Amino acid sequence: MVQSQRSHCPIACILDLIGDRWTLLVIRDMMFFGKQRFEEFLESPEGISTNILTNRLKSLEDLGFIAKQPYGNHSRRMNYQLTEKGKSLRPVLMTMIDWGLKHIPATMVPEADSD
Amino acid sequence: MVQSQRSHCPIACILDLIGDRWTLLVIRDMMFFGKQRFEEFLESPEGISTNILTNRLKSLEDLGFIAKQPYGNHSRRMNYQLTEKGKSLRPVLMTMIDWGLKHIPATMVPEADSD
Numbered sequence A, B: 001m002v003q004s005q006r007s008h009c010p011i012a013c014i015l016d017l018i019g020d021r022w023t024l025l026v027i028r029d030m031m032f033f034g035k036q037r038f039e040e041f042l043e044s045p046e047g048i049s050t051n052i053l054t055n056r057l058k059s060l061e062d063l064g065f066i067a068k069q070p071y072g073n074h075s076r077r078m079n080y081q082l083t084e085k086g087k088s089l090r091p092v093l094m095t096m097i098d099w100g101l102k103h104i105p106a107t108m109v110p111e112a113d114s115d
Helices: A008-019 A023-033 A039-040 A050-062 A092-101 B010-018 B023-033 B038-042 B050-062 B091-104
Strands: A066-070 A072-084 B066-071 B073-084
Touching: A008 A023, A008 B091, A023 A039, A023 A050, A023 A066, A023 A072, A023 A092, A023 B010, A039 A050, A039 A066, A092 B010, A092 B091, B010 B023, B023 B038, B023 B050, B023 B066, B023 B073, B023 B091, B038 B050, B038 B091, B050 B066
Parallel strands: none
Antiparallel strands: A066 A072, B066 B073
């Protein structure tokens, strides 16, 4: 068993990685809305704070779900993209979308940007 | 939009309901291991504490995912079971199991009790 794992259960282990209220939303923004920059994530309607966003981006990078690279002429400005591992979460998010649309009132997928 | 929702996004909304490290594990225990009693949940390998378990059971009941009823001669002893809404989460947990088994080392589904 890997050090930080609470058990061998695949559900417990995925929650250890991404089981909080914000992490999957950052992945959602990249996967379905094509967001790549810090400022773009801040614009999402749930209102993630800069310190939580910084923390989650770092954590997602450490875990290999996303990769960052400098962009433009500003070498300190970073562009974030999903790795193959990050993209592999698509079925998990898709079943969450299906469930949410079916069982939670007033949920919807934006028409213009949805996948 | 329902009062407690952060946005209309179905992913954000499901995370508002069950996006923490413990809630889905209680549902897992009921769904795949047939657990029904407080003591049974405490025995799970992740080591949930009594106060977190009490909190999550109450919350899951308030949200309509589980229902409780007294059992045996002890009217204060409760038996917890998934409602139809709770059972409807099965596809979400199944895709998490699939993902975990494929992408997280040292995860496994117990042979005897798995579904």
